[in-house]
Amino acid sequence: MSDAVRFGSTDAAPRFDEEERLLGRIAGMLNLPVAVFRRGHAASSPDKGPTASECATMLAAFTRIRDPDARRECLAMVEGRAEA
Template sequence: MTDAGGFDPKDSATRADERERLLGQIADALNIPVTTFRGKGSLVALGRGPNASECAALLAAFARIDDPDVRKECLALVERYSDA
């Protein structure tokens, strides 16, 4: 049920939970703490690992790739570099 303004607190909470879950998955995939996205990550403070804007830029660029085969190649390339 929504209030007169159309705001549904349950819907808002669900979206917030979904964002937190996705941030957790992204952080796990990048092997960085979730706090990195909030500017408090220890890796950023020590100058190691990606910062939040680098992660966001990489994800934004990856999301613009329409061809699934090219996305697969891109992911493989990033994974190869991560093992270096």
């Protein structure tokens, strides 16, 4: 089954491909296999930081923010919380 059929639209295939490339780049930067971002992958323990699922959810939400100013505000908020 093709990605386009799976998503029910031929327009979804290019977006899926772009998301896969982005996920691959992020995984590469973190020196992790892409599989850790997939649903059903074993989660890390909470005392070791965020789970792969939490990271993937955060990244998915961030990619839906279209306003550049809103993205900057989001990053500033996350960075601020990381320092706390």
